[in-house]
Amino acid sequence: MTQVETKPQIENFEPTILVFACNWCSYAGADLAGVSRLKYPSNVRIVRVMCSGRVDPAFVMKAFLKGADGVMVAGCHPGDCHYLEGNLRAKERIDKMVEAMQVLGFKVERFRLEWISASEGKRFAQIMTEFTEKIRSLGPLKP
Protein backbone atom coordinates (compact mmCIF):
# COMPACT_ATOMS: atom_id res chain seq x y z
CA MET A 1 0.00 0.00 0.00
CA THR A 2 1.44 3.33 -0.96
CA GLN A 3 0.82 6.54 0.89
CA VAL A 4 -1.78 8.79 -0.67
CA GLU A 5 0.31 11.79 -1.60
CA THR A 6 -2.24 14.45 -2.36
CA LYS A 7 -4.11 15.61 0.73
CA PRO A 8 -7.81 15.92 -0.07
CA GLN A 9 -9.33 19.37 0.27
CA ILE A 10 -12.12 19.57 2.79
CA GLU A 11 -14.49 21.47 0.45
CA ASN A 12 -14.61 18.83 -2.26
CA PHE A 13 -13.62 15.92 -0.10
CA GLU A 14 -13.61 12.54 -1.80
CA PRO A 15 -13.16 9.80 0.78
CA THR A 16 -10.91 6.83 0.16
CA ILE A 17 -12.67 3.66 1.17
CA LEU A 18 -11.06 0.25 1.34
CA VAL A 19 -13.19 -2.87 1.24
CA PHE A 20 -11.85 -6.31 2.01
CA ALA A 21 -14.28 -8.54 0.13
CA CYS A 22 -14.36 -12.31 0.38
CA ASN A 23 -13.84 -14.16 -2.87
CA TRP A 24 -16.93 -16.39 -2.68
CA CYS A 25 -19.73 -14.06 -1.62
CA SER A 26 -18.98 -10.35 -1.39
CA TYR A 27 -16.65 -10.15 -4.36
CA ALA A 28 -19.18 -12.08 -6.43
CA GLY A 29 -21.79 -9.65 -5.11
CA ALA A 30 -19.68 -6.76 -6.35
CA ASP A 31 -19.39 -8.54 -9.70
CA LEU A 32 -23.12 -8.91 -9.88
CA ALA A 33 -23.56 -5.22 -9.09
CA GLY A 34 -21.23 -4.46 -12.01
CA VAL A 35 -22.89 -6.88 -14.41
CA SER A 36 -26.34 -5.57 -13.50
CA ARG A 37 -25.05 -2.03 -14.23
CA LEU A 38 -25.87 -0.76 -10.77
CA LYS A 39 -24.22 2.50 -9.78
CA TYR A 40 -22.06 2.80 -6.72
CA PRO A 41 -19.42 5.42 -5.80
CA SER A 42 -15.97 5.12 -7.31
CA ASN A 43 -14.38 5.95 -3.93
CA VAL A 44 -14.53 2.29 -3.07
CA ARG A 45 -11.36 0.24 -3.54
CA ILE A 46 -11.85 -3.48 -3.27
CA VAL A 47 -9.21 -5.89 -2.07
CA ARG A 48 -10.17 -9.48 -2.76
CA VAL A 49 -9.31 -11.96 -0.01
CA MET A 50 -10.10 -15.66 -0.09
CA CYS A 51 -12.11 -15.42 3.11
CA SER A 52 -13.04 -12.64 5.50
CA GLY A 53 -11.23 -14.73 8.11
CA ARG A 54 -8.00 -13.81 6.31
CA VAL A 55 -8.33 -10.18 7.38
CA ASP A 56 -6.12 -9.50 10.35
CA PRO A 57 -6.85 -6.48 12.58
CA ALA A 58 -3.38 -5.27 11.60
CA PHE A 59 -4.51 -4.88 7.96
CA VAL A 60 -7.40 -2.67 8.99
CA MET A 61 -5.28 -0.51 11.28
CA LYS A 62 -2.62 -0.19 8.65
CA ALA A 63 -5.17 0.81 6.02
CA PHE A 64 -6.21 3.72 8.25
CA LEU A 65 -2.58 4.69 8.77
CA LYS A 66 -1.84 4.66 5.05
CA GLY A 67 -4.64 7.04 4.17
CA ALA A 68 -7.98 5.21 4.07
CA ASP A 69 -10.87 7.25 5.48
CA GLY A 70 -13.12 4.26 5.94
CA VAL A 71 -12.56 0.52 5.95
CA MET A 72 -15.09 -2.25 5.48
CA VAL A 73 -14.73 -5.99 5.81
CA ALA A 74 -17.35 -7.92 3.81
CA GLY A 75 -17.91 -11.66 4.05
CA CYS A 76 -20.52 -14.36 3.57
CA HIS A 77 -23.56 -14.54 5.79
CA PRO A 78 -23.02 -16.64 8.92
CA GLY A 79 -23.43 -20.28 7.96
CA ASP A 80 -22.68 -19.65 4.27
CA CYS A 81 -18.90 -19.49 4.56
CA HIS A 82 -17.05 -21.48 1.91
CA TYR A 83 -14.64 -22.54 4.65
CA LEU A 84 -17.42 -23.35 7.14
CA GLU A 85 -16.55 -20.91 9.93
CA GLY A 86 -14.05 -18.39 8.55
CA ASN A 87 -16.49 -15.51 8.78
CA LEU A 88 -17.38 -16.33 12.38
CA ARG A 89 -13.71 -16.21 13.28
CA ALA A 90 -13.42 -12.91 11.44
CA LYS A 91 -16.30 -11.55 13.49
CA GLU A 92 -14.75 -12.69 16.75
CA ARG A 93 -11.40 -11.13 15.90
CA ILE A 94 -12.86 -7.92 14.52
CA ASP A 95 -15.18 -7.37 17.48
CA LYS A 96 -12.11 -7.41 19.69
CA MET A 97 -10.38 -4.97 17.36
CA VAL A 98 -13.30 -2.56 17.60
CA GLU A 99 -13.04 -2.74 21.40
CA ALA A 100 -9.33 -1.96 21.15
CA MET A 101 -10.09 1.00 18.88
CA GLN A 102 -12.41 2.30 21.57
CA VAL A 103 -9.61 1.97 24.14
CA LEU A 104 -7.51 4.15 21.84
CA GLY A 105 -10.33 6.68 21.49
CA PHE A 106 -11.00 6.12 17.79
CA LYS A 107 -14.36 6.75 16.12
CA VAL A 108 -15.53 3.27 15.19
CA GLU A 109 -18.11 4.52 12.67
CA ARG A 110 -15.30 4.63 10.16
CA PHE A 111 -15.15 0.87 10.22
CA ARG A 112 -17.87 -1.58 9.30
CA LEU A 113 -18.30 -5.33 9.08
CA GLU A 114 -21.00 -6.48 6.64
CA TRP A 115 -22.32 -9.79 5.38
CA ILE A 116 -23.07 -9.63 1.64
CA SER A 117 -23.88 -12.75 -0.38
CA ALA A 118 -23.20 -13.42 -4.06
CA SER A 119 -26.79 -12.76 -5.09
CA GLU A 120 -27.03 -9.41 -3.33
CA GLY A 121 -25.61 -7.15 -6.03
CA LYS A 122 -28.21 -4.53 -5.31
CA ARG A 123 -27.49 -4.61 -1.60
CA PHE A 124 -23.75 -4.29 -2.29
CA ALA A 125 -24.30 -1.09 -4.27
CA GLN A 126 -26.67 0.22 -1.63
CA ILE A 127 -24.28 -0.43 1.28
CA MET A 128 -21.35 1.12 -0.57
CA THR A 129 -23.33 4.28 -1.37
CA GLU A 130 -24.55 4.56 2.17
CA PHE A 131 -21.10 3.97 3.69
CA THR A 132 -19.44 6.47 1.34
CA GLU A 133 -21.99 9.14 2.27
CA LYS A 134 -21.42 8.40 5.94
CA ILE A 135 -17.65 8.81 5.60
CA ARG A 136 -18.11 11.92 3.48
CA SER A 137 -20.13 13.50 6.27
CA LEU A 138 -17.49 12.54 8.85
CA GLY A 139 -14.77 14.28 6.85
CA PRO A 140 -11.16 13.29 6.27
CA LEU A 141 -9.45 11.12 8.89
CA LYS A 142 -6.19 13.05 8.83
CA PRO A 143 -6.81 16.76 8.39
Add this chain to the structure above:
Amino acid sequence: MVMSESPIQYDVEIKTDDLKTMLQACYQCSSCTSVCPVRRYSKFNPRKIIHKYLYDYGVSEDDLTSCLTCGLCLEVCPHQIDFPEFIRLKREQQGVNEDLFAHHNIFNIMQVFMNEITDSGMKFEYEGKLNPESSVAYFPGCIDLYDKFLDLKETSFHEIGQSAINVMNKIGVNPNLLSLKCCGHDAYWTGDMDAYEQVREFNTQVIKDSGISTLVVSCAECYYSFMDLYNLEGVDIQHISHFVEENKDKLDFNAEATTLTYHDPCRLGRFMNEYESPRKVLEATGASIKEISLNKQFSKCCGVSAWLKCDDVSRSIMLRKLEDATRAVGEEGTLTVACSKCYAHLNCVLEDKKPQHDFKIKVKELGMIVDERSSPK
Protein backbone atom coordinates in the same frame (compact mmCIF):
# COMPACT_ATOMS: atom_id res chain seq x y z
CA MET B 1 67.59 -9.30 15.90
CA VAL B 2 65.82 -7.54 13.15
CA MET B 3 62.29 -8.61 12.51
CA SER B 4 61.65 -9.02 8.84
CA GLU B 5 58.72 -7.20 7.43
CA SER B 6 55.74 -9.15 6.29
CA PRO B 7 56.00 -10.02 2.62
CA ILE B 8 52.31 -9.36 2.17
CA GLN B 9 51.21 -5.77 2.14
CA TYR B 10 47.83 -5.49 3.81
CA ASP B 11 45.81 -2.73 2.33
CA VAL B 12 43.10 -2.49 4.95
CA GLU B 13 41.73 0.77 6.05
CA ILE B 14 39.31 0.49 8.90
CA LYS B 15 37.17 3.54 9.41
CA THR B 16 36.14 4.41 12.91
CA ASP B 17 32.73 5.55 14.03
CA ASP B 18 30.99 6.06 17.35
CA LEU B 19 29.67 2.53 17.48
CA LYS B 20 33.14 1.12 16.91
CA THR B 21 34.55 3.28 19.67
CA MET B 22 31.93 1.72 21.92
CA LEU B 23 33.09 -1.79 21.05
CA GLN B 24 36.82 -1.05 20.90
CA ALA B 25 37.57 -2.50 24.33
CA CYS B 26 36.34 -5.98 23.35
CA TYR B 27 39.12 -8.56 23.54
CA GLN B 28 37.01 -11.43 22.26
CA CYS B 29 36.85 -13.40 25.50
CA SER B 30 33.44 -14.75 24.47
CA SER B 31 31.89 -14.41 27.92
CA CYS B 32 28.87 -12.78 26.29
CA THR B 33 28.36 -15.68 23.92
CA SER B 34 28.65 -18.22 26.70
CA VAL B 35 25.79 -16.69 28.70
CA CYS B 36 23.56 -15.51 25.85
CA PRO B 37 20.11 -17.14 26.09
CA VAL B 38 19.65 -16.98 22.31
CA ARG B 39 22.98 -18.71 21.74
CA ARG B 40 21.64 -21.81 23.52
CA TYR B 41 19.30 -22.52 20.63
CA SER B 42 20.73 -20.79 17.57
CA LYS B 43 23.94 -19.67 15.94
CA PHE B 44 23.57 -16.13 17.24
CA ASN B 45 26.98 -15.06 18.53
CA PRO B 46 27.53 -11.65 20.20
CA ARG B 47 31.32 -11.99 20.17
CA LYS B 48 31.33 -12.65 16.47
CA ILE B 49 28.92 -9.80 15.79
CA ILE B 50 31.29 -7.39 17.57
CA HIS B 51 34.27 -8.80 15.68
CA LYS B 52 32.52 -8.56 12.34
CA TYR B 53 31.35 -5.05 12.98
CA LEU B 54 34.82 -3.87 14.01
CA TYR B 55 36.27 -5.23 10.78
CA ASP B 56 33.60 -3.73 8.53
CA TYR B 57 31.67 -6.87 7.69
CA GLY B 58 28.48 -5.23 8.91
CA VAL B 59 25.69 -6.77 10.94
CA SER B 60 23.19 -9.04 9.25
CA GLU B 61 19.48 -8.42 9.70
CA ASP B 62 19.07 -11.80 11.33
CA ASP B 63 21.67 -10.97 13.99
CA LEU B 64 20.21 -7.54 14.54
CA THR B 65 16.71 -8.81 15.21
CA SER B 66 17.59 -11.98 17.13
CA CYS B 67 19.10 -10.10 20.07
CA LEU B 68 16.75 -9.91 23.06
CA THR B 69 18.58 -6.87 24.51
CA CYS B 70 18.21 -8.58 27.88
CA GLY B 71 21.55 -7.24 29.14
CA LEU B 72 22.96 -10.51 30.42
CA CYS B 73 26.06 -10.05 28.25
CA LEU B 74 26.66 -6.64 29.80
CA GLU B 75 26.48 -8.23 33.24
CA VAL B 76 29.33 -10.66 32.55
CA CYS B 77 31.46 -8.51 30.23
CA PRO B 78 34.84 -7.73 31.85
CA HIS B 79 34.94 -4.39 30.03
CA GLN B 80 31.27 -3.49 30.41
CA ILE B 81 30.72 -3.20 26.68
CA ASP B 82 27.09 -2.21 26.25
CA PHE B 83 26.09 -4.75 23.61
CA PRO B 84 22.31 -4.12 23.95
CA GLU B 85 22.88 -0.41 23.41
CA PHE B 86 25.00 -1.19 20.37
CA ILE B 87 22.19 -3.32 18.93
CA ARG B 88 19.69 -0.56 19.64
CA LEU B 89 21.78 2.12 17.93
CA LYS B 90 22.39 -0.18 14.99
CA ARG B 91 18.65 -0.85 14.69
CA GLU B 92 18.11 2.88 14.70
CA GLN B 93 20.61 3.32 11.84
CA GLN B 94 19.60 0.33 9.78
CA GLY B 95 15.89 0.08 10.53
CA VAL B 96 14.02 -3.12 11.31
CA ASN B 97 11.92 -4.93 8.74
CA GLU B 98 8.37 -4.79 10.00
CA ASP B 99 7.58 -8.30 8.78
CA LEU B 100 9.80 -9.63 11.54
CA PHE B 101 7.50 -8.46 14.32
CA ALA B 102 5.15 -10.97 15.89
CA HIS B 103 1.35 -10.75 15.59
CA HIS B 104 1.49 -8.96 12.21
CA ASN B 105 3.26 -6.03 13.87
CA ILE B 106 -0.05 -5.03 15.47
CA PHE B 107 1.48 -3.49 18.58
CA ASN B 108 3.78 -1.17 16.67
CA ILE B 109 0.94 -0.24 14.33
CA MET B 110 -1.06 0.59 17.48
CA GLN B 111 1.67 2.89 18.66
CA VAL B 112 1.81 4.78 15.38
CA PHE B 113 -2.00 4.82 15.35
CA MET B 114 -1.99 6.50 18.77
CA ASN B 115 0.44 9.12 17.51
CA GLU B 116 -0.97 9.88 14.10
CA ILE B 117 -4.69 9.30 14.25
CA THR B 118 -6.28 9.36 17.68
CA ASP B 119 -3.79 11.60 19.47
CA SER B 120 -5.18 10.96 22.92
CA GLY B 121 -4.22 8.65 25.73
CA MET B 122 -5.68 5.19 26.25
CA LYS B 123 -9.07 5.07 27.92
CA PHE B 124 -9.31 2.43 30.59
CA GLU B 125 -12.29 0.98 32.34
CA TYR B 126 -11.52 -0.30 35.80
CA GLU B 127 -13.67 -0.87 38.80
CA GLY B 128 -12.76 0.35 42.26
CA LYS B 129 -12.37 3.67 43.96
CA LEU B 130 -10.64 6.17 41.70
CA ASN B 131 -9.97 9.78 42.41
CA PRO B 132 -8.91 12.08 39.54
CA GLU B 133 -7.43 14.61 41.97
CA SER B 134 -5.28 12.19 43.93
CA SER B 135 -1.53 12.82 44.15
CA VAL B 136 -0.89 9.12 43.58
CA ALA B 137 -1.49 7.95 40.03
CA TYR B 138 -1.63 4.52 38.50
CA PHE B 139 -0.89 3.58 34.89
CA PRO B 140 -1.66 -0.01 33.85
CA GLY B 141 0.27 0.12 30.56
CA CYS B 142 -0.91 -1.35 27.29
CA ILE B 143 -2.27 -4.55 28.88
CA ASP B 144 -5.86 -3.85 27.80
CA LEU B 145 -4.73 -4.09 24.20
CA TYR B 146 -3.13 -7.50 24.79
CA ASP B 147 -6.53 -8.80 25.82
CA LYS B 148 -7.89 -7.79 22.44
CA PHE B 149 -5.11 -8.92 20.16
CA LEU B 150 -3.48 -11.93 21.78
CA ASP B 151 -5.61 -14.99 21.29
CA LEU B 152 -5.29 -16.26 24.86
CA LYS B 153 -8.44 -17.87 26.23
CA GLU B 154 -7.46 -18.51 29.84
CA THR B 155 -5.31 -15.46 30.50
CA SER B 156 -6.74 -12.11 31.48
CA PHE B 157 -4.53 -9.08 31.25
CA HIS B 158 -7.20 -6.73 32.54
CA GLU B 159 -6.82 -8.58 35.83
CA ILE B 160 -3.28 -7.20 36.27
CA GLY B 161 -4.55 -3.63 36.33
CA GLN B 162 -7.66 -4.52 38.29
CA SER B 163 -5.70 -6.29 41.04
CA ALA B 164 -3.21 -3.42 41.29
CA ILE B 165 -6.10 -1.00 41.79
CA ASN B 166 -7.67 -3.36 44.34
CA VAL B 167 -4.39 -3.49 46.28
CA MET B 168 -4.12 0.30 46.26
CA ASN B 169 -7.70 0.60 47.48
CA LYS B 170 -7.00 -1.89 50.25
CA ILE B 171 -4.04 0.21 51.34
CA GLY B 172 -6.35 3.21 51.44
CA VAL B 173 -5.18 5.05 48.36
CA ASN B 174 -7.65 6.04 45.66
CA PRO B 175 -5.40 6.40 42.64
CA ASN B 176 -5.76 8.73 39.70
CA LEU B 177 -6.01 6.50 36.63
CA LEU B 178 -3.79 8.32 34.14
CA SER B 179 -4.76 8.25 30.48
CA LEU B 180 -1.30 8.04 28.90
CA LYS B 181 -0.14 6.64 25.61
CA CYS B 182 2.07 3.58 25.47
CA CYS B 183 5.37 4.20 27.29
CA GLY B 184 7.39 3.92 24.08
CA HIS B 185 9.73 1.22 25.32
CA ASP B 186 9.26 -1.00 22.26
CA ALA B 187 9.70 1.86 19.81
CA TYR B 188 12.88 2.90 21.62
CA TRP B 189 14.40 -0.56 21.58
CA THR B 190 13.55 -1.24 17.95
CA GLY B 191 15.06 2.07 16.91
CA ASP B 192 11.85 3.87 15.92
CA MET B 193 12.89 7.14 17.52
CA ASP B 194 10.19 9.32 15.91
CA ALA B 195 7.38 7.30 17.46
CA TYR B 196 9.24 7.17 20.76
CA GLU B 197 9.83 10.92 20.92
CA GLN B 198 6.18 11.63 20.15
CA VAL B 199 4.83 9.43 22.93
CA ARG B 200 7.48 10.70 25.33
CA GLU B 201 6.50 14.31 24.76
CA PHE B 202 2.81 13.53 25.10
CA ASN B 203 3.23 11.47 28.27
CA THR B 204 5.58 13.95 29.92
CA GLN B 205 3.07 16.72 29.27
CA VAL B 206 0.14 14.74 30.65
CA ILE B 207 2.07 13.72 33.77
CA LYS B 208 3.19 17.30 34.42
CA ASP B 209 -0.29 18.71 33.86
CA SER B 210 -1.92 16.19 36.19
CA GLY B 211 0.16 17.48 39.11
CA ILE B 212 0.83 14.08 40.65
CA SER B 213 3.72 13.31 42.95
CA THR B 214 3.80 9.50 42.67
CA LEU B 215 3.20 7.33 39.62
CA VAL B 216 2.71 3.63 40.22
CA VAL B 217 3.12 1.22 37.30
CA SER B 218 2.64 -2.53 37.03
CA CYS B 219 4.94 -3.29 34.15
CA ALA B 220 8.72 -3.47 34.47
CA GLU B 221 9.11 -1.89 31.03
CA CYS B 222 6.97 1.11 31.94
CA TYR B 223 8.99 1.48 35.13
CA TYR B 224 12.27 1.39 33.22
CA SER B 225 11.07 3.88 30.58
CA PHE B 226 9.59 6.41 33.00
CA MET B 227 12.56 6.14 35.31
CA ASP B 228 15.48 5.94 32.91
CA LEU B 229 14.41 7.30 29.54
CA TYR B 230 11.98 10.05 30.49
CA ASN B 231 12.96 13.15 32.35
CA LEU B 232 10.27 13.37 35.01
CA GLU B 233 11.60 15.60 37.74
CA GLY B 234 9.55 15.84 40.89
CA VAL B 235 7.54 12.72 40.15
CA ASP B 236 8.35 9.61 42.11
CA ILE B 237 8.03 6.57 39.85
CA GLN B 238 7.26 3.36 41.69
CA HIS B 239 6.86 -0.17 40.53
CA ILE B 240 3.91 -1.89 42.21
CA SER B 241 6.40 -3.89 44.31
CA HIS B 242 7.89 -0.67 45.75
CA PHE B 243 4.47 0.68 46.52
CA VAL B 244 3.37 -2.46 48.35
CA GLU B 245 6.68 -2.73 50.18
CA GLU B 246 6.35 0.81 51.51
CA ASN B 247 2.78 0.26 52.62
CA LYS B 248 2.81 -3.35 53.69
CA ASP B 249 1.94 -2.43 57.29
CA LYS B 250 -1.43 -1.21 56.06
CA LEU B 251 -2.32 -4.61 54.62
CA ASP B 252 -3.34 -7.74 56.42
CA PHE B 253 -1.82 -10.92 55.04
CA ASN B 254 -3.70 -13.90 56.34
CA ALA B 255 -3.56 -16.41 53.50
CA GLU B 256 -2.05 -19.79 54.24
CA ALA B 257 1.64 -20.35 53.62
CA THR B 258 2.64 -21.33 50.13
CA THR B 259 5.73 -21.77 47.99
CA LEU B 260 6.44 -19.65 44.95
CA THR B 261 9.24 -18.96 42.61
CA TYR B 262 10.10 -15.59 41.14
CA HIS B 263 11.42 -14.65 37.71
CA ASP B 264 13.49 -11.44 37.52
CA PRO B 265 12.41 -9.41 34.49
CA CYS B 266 15.42 -7.96 32.69
CA ARG B 267 14.04 -4.41 32.74
CA LEU B 268 13.42 -4.44 36.48
CA GLY B 269 16.42 -6.52 37.50
CA ARG B 270 19.48 -5.90 35.39
CA PHE B 271 18.38 -2.53 34.02
CA MET B 272 17.05 -0.96 37.22
CA ASN B 273 18.91 -3.06 39.83
CA GLU B 274 15.77 -4.00 41.68
CA TYR B 275 16.02 -7.54 43.00
CA GLU B 276 15.00 -7.35 46.64
CA SER B 277 11.77 -5.37 46.64
CA PRO B 278 9.56 -7.96 44.83
CA ARG B 279 11.04 -10.74 46.96
CA LYS B 280 10.33 -8.83 50.17
CA VAL B 281 6.75 -8.24 49.06
CA LEU B 282 6.23 -11.92 48.28
CA GLU B 283 7.71 -12.94 51.62
CA ALA B 284 5.50 -10.43 53.42
CA THR B 285 2.43 -12.12 51.93
CA GLY B 286 3.46 -15.30 53.71
CA ALA B 287 4.94 -17.09 50.74
CA SER B 288 8.35 -18.70 50.84
CA ILE B 289 10.42 -18.27 47.71
CA LYS B 290 12.27 -21.14 46.09
CA GLU B 291 14.78 -19.63 43.72
CA ILE B 292 15.31 -20.67 40.11
CA SER B 293 18.90 -21.91 39.68
CA LEU B 294 19.86 -18.85 37.61
CA ASN B 295 18.34 -15.86 39.37
CA LYS B 296 18.84 -12.18 40.15
CA GLN B 297 21.36 -10.62 37.76
CA PHE B 298 21.96 -13.92 35.97
CA SER B 299 18.28 -14.60 35.33
CA LYS B 300 17.59 -15.66 31.75
CA CYS B 301 15.17 -13.59 29.69
CA CYS B 302 11.58 -14.78 29.10
CA GLY B 303 12.22 -15.13 25.37
CA VAL B 304 10.85 -12.18 23.38
CA SER B 305 11.50 -8.49 23.64
CA ALA B 306 9.62 -5.63 21.97
CA TRP B 307 7.42 -8.14 20.06
CA LEU B 308 10.34 -8.78 17.75
CA LYS B 309 10.76 -12.16 16.12
CA CYS B 310 8.82 -14.74 18.10
CA ASP B 311 10.21 -17.91 16.55
CA ASP B 312 11.34 -21.41 17.53
CA VAL B 313 14.30 -19.99 19.44
CA SER B 314 12.04 -17.78 21.58
CA ARG B 315 9.77 -20.72 22.17
CA SER B 316 12.68 -22.88 23.32
CA ILE B 317 13.83 -20.16 25.71
CA MET B 318 10.33 -19.88 27.18
CA LEU B 319 10.02 -23.64 27.59
CA ARG B 320 13.40 -23.72 29.29
CA LYS B 321 12.26 -20.98 31.66
CA LEU B 322 9.15 -22.98 32.59
CA GLU B 323 11.25 -26.10 33.01
CA ASP B 324 13.60 -24.30 35.38
CA ALA B 325 10.67 -22.92 37.33
CA THR B 326 9.08 -26.37 37.56
CA ARG B 327 12.33 -27.77 38.84
CA ALA B 328 12.47 -25.08 41.52
CA VAL B 329 8.90 -25.09 42.77
CA GLY B 330 7.40 -28.39 41.72
CA GLU B 331 4.79 -29.37 39.16
CA GLU B 332 1.79 -27.59 40.61
CA GLY B 333 3.59 -24.46 41.78
CA THR B 334 3.34 -20.83 40.79
CA LEU B 335 5.84 -18.70 38.92
CA THR B 336 5.59 -15.02 39.81
CA VAL B 337 6.66 -12.36 37.33
CA ALA B 338 6.82 -8.62 37.82
CA CYS B 339 6.37 -7.61 34.19
CA SER B 340 3.26 -7.75 31.99
CA LYS B 341 5.33 -8.77 29.00
CA CYS B 342 6.86 -11.79 30.74
CA TYR B 343 3.33 -12.64 31.89
CA ALA B 344 2.10 -12.50 28.30
CA HIS B 345 4.92 -14.53 26.76
CA LEU B 346 5.04 -17.26 29.38
CA ASN B 347 1.26 -17.67 29.44
CA CYS B 348 1.20 -17.79 25.65
CA VAL B 349 3.53 -20.78 25.63
CA LEU B 350 1.60 -22.39 28.51
CA GLU B 351 -1.70 -22.19 26.66
CA ASP B 352 -0.20 -23.51 23.47
CA LYS B 353 -0.29 -27.11 24.66
CA LYS B 354 1.63 -29.36 22.35
CA PRO B 355 2.45 -33.01 22.96
CA GLN B 356 6.05 -32.00 23.65
CA HIS B 357 5.20 -30.23 26.86
CA ASP B 358 2.56 -30.41 29.49
CA PHE B 359 3.37 -27.89 32.17
CA LYS B 360 0.97 -27.57 35.07
CA ILE B 361 2.80 -24.60 36.58
CA LYS B 362 0.86 -21.32 36.79
CA VAL B 363 2.31 -17.96 35.80
CA LYS B 364 1.00 -15.01 37.80
CA GLU B 365 1.80 -11.35 38.06
CA LEU B 366 3.08 -9.92 41.34
CA GLY B 367 0.13 -7.58 41.88
CA MET B 368 -2.31 -10.46 41.38
CA ILE B 369 -0.56 -12.51 44.08
CA VAL B 370 -0.65 -9.60 46.52
CA ASP B 371 -4.34 -8.99 45.78
CA GLU B 372 -5.19 -12.68 46.32
CA ARG B 373 -3.32 -13.00 49.57
CA SER B 374 -4.20 -9.76 51.31
CA SER B 375 -7.14 -8.04 52.93
CA PRO B 376 -7.57 -4.47 54.23
CA LYS B 377 -6.70 -3.84 57.86
